Amino acid sequence: MSDFFTTAILVATAASGVRLAVPLLFASLGETFGQRSGVLNLGVDGIMLLGAFGGYYAVLQTGSVWLGLLIGIVVGMLLGLVSALISVTLRAEQGISGIGIYLFGLGMSDLLFQKLVGTPLPITKFPKLNFPVLSDIPVIGELLFQHSVVVYLAFLAVPVSMYIINKTTFGMNIRAVGENPEAADSLGVSVNRIRYATVIIGGTLAGVAGAALAIDLGIFQQNLTNAQGFIAIALVYFGAWRPVGVMLGSLLYGFVNAIVLQLKTLAIIPPDLSDFAAMAPAIITILALVVVARRFKAPAALTKPYSRGE
């Protein structure tokens, strides 16, 4: 039992928790933009899966992880555009249309994988950065300064999102459109244009999340995300529509998953008990949903399609 508590293992676990939080963080930050503008995109998991396959396949063919990430961005952007078309222009019921996108992504990514790749082949992973001096600091070095660029990009996206949402005109428009689209419209803000922008941002980040997940694991398989996209949506509520809250939620999942994995590897608890432990973040999230529902107000126009004066 004491094995687990040696500093080395503790630090390694925490470091892998930071890494495991990355796909959730990208996806849920993206979803935050959409929800702040009043659009709930339930298709995140499907977009992640297609971004993951696109990224995986690009790396498999070219060996370049950056090209893989780029493909993830392009795939995510396109699917974001399609999602926006469905929920903004066609004003479809958001609670269901996203399930369609999810099923499409789940089936399509599996289809393409089986047809184009077949047997799972490992791919190049992201290179770890090595900072002079910093990476060699004991504990903190391993925890913070031995990750790949993608990890830093994900955490950098948190203050950037905060800045965009809270300090820029674009962000003000996002919030206005999410709270009171009629008023925003009457002041000359194009509700549809803003919502297109946020849903495409959300799709792009979901695509990045998927590609980052596949390249981080170095593999692709059917249903690679295992519902992480759905968890990301819940994390937006968990974080009360604020980037920092969303980050804390992602880290919670990352750490718990890392602990569960570590306990499994060390085999110090029976494997069946680790399933029980893996349940913890989901239950915490449900409890957090209760607290958030009481304390915070969701964007008033969330899930409501907008049409001018109809």
Added chain:
Amino acid sequence: MTSAVTQRRRQSKYLAFLIPVGAVVAALLIGAIMLVTLGANPLEGFQALLKGAFGSKDALIATALKATPLLFVGVGITIAFRANVINIGGEGQMVAGGLLATLTALTLPDLSAWIMLPAVLIAGLVGGAMWGAVPGALKAYFGVNEILSTIMLNVVAVQLMNYLLRGPLIDPGELERGTRIPQTARLQEGADLPLLFGDGRFHIGPLVAVLAAIAAYILLWRTPLGYRLRAVGLNPDASKYAGIPVKRTIVLALTFSGAMAGLAGAVLVFGSESHRMVTDGSTAGFTGSAGFNGIVAALFGGLHPIWTIPASFLFGGLLVGGNAMQRAVQVPSALILALNGLVVVFVVATDRYRKRMLARDVRVDAPEPLASASNSPPTGGPEPPGEKDAS
């Protein structure tokens, strides 16, 4: 009412019915394009699909069995949606129903089928109902969005299943052999779903599902409770004013919805060929994604329990035929799942036009009050399900 009006009404009802059919046709056309892109002959592929789904007695039996969980879940979806509640938790509710039914079979002594069979089916119903009641209560009394809570309960259910099947409920034989496959022992024979037609595969599951659909129809349109469910779905504020206990009704809607999915879980376990509950670590491994595909069937059936019967049969057929297609033209059957996704997208994206078509017609009959009602701001027309809840 003039005959011209009646005729027009019939016409546009017909048109409204054509939209979901058009959605499937459009999805199949896109499927054909995909098949061509992947270097397969779409005609050959679809022919194999149809033959594999409906072309023989064996195919029809396989289709009916595949359609069964879709029908249960779909019927549950119609109940929830009629009350304006979105239930995305079919997957978790199926798992919960399957687990409680399995637990019941493992706990009870070897009794006759007359006791065992109802016991396990009711256990499945109760398991799913509990898994639906929780998000219902969270929504009604704490304002938690049911889309999120049902999603999170899916995650909890899969972990619970993995824990129970790897741990307390594991087949003792697996432990002895050291193989540790996460599955229960063969469940007692009294709980096997009785087989029909001497076929060796066709069990009573499909019949139970059809009965459930009829029961849901009676519940929704022939009982006071059903009236309350639909009233809350159409207008919660007016319902409250009329003295309907809105919160309790919302809890009941999700409870019924979960109960149906729970039955699907029980039927999957006791109608399976191995007569065990097995996990591969994911919900889809147990449910075959029926918790989501059932939504497709319900939407295609116009959120009506009776129409969901043929809709489930159709989508069950597509799923079964997908395997035949895979063998014939070497395109993975995952294509069918992707096409199902497109059907959902097409149906919900055109839903507004369908509603407008139906509404326009009612206006011919009674211009004054209904015309104003369907012009109500901000979205116009009857509220689509789930729209009111945002917090």
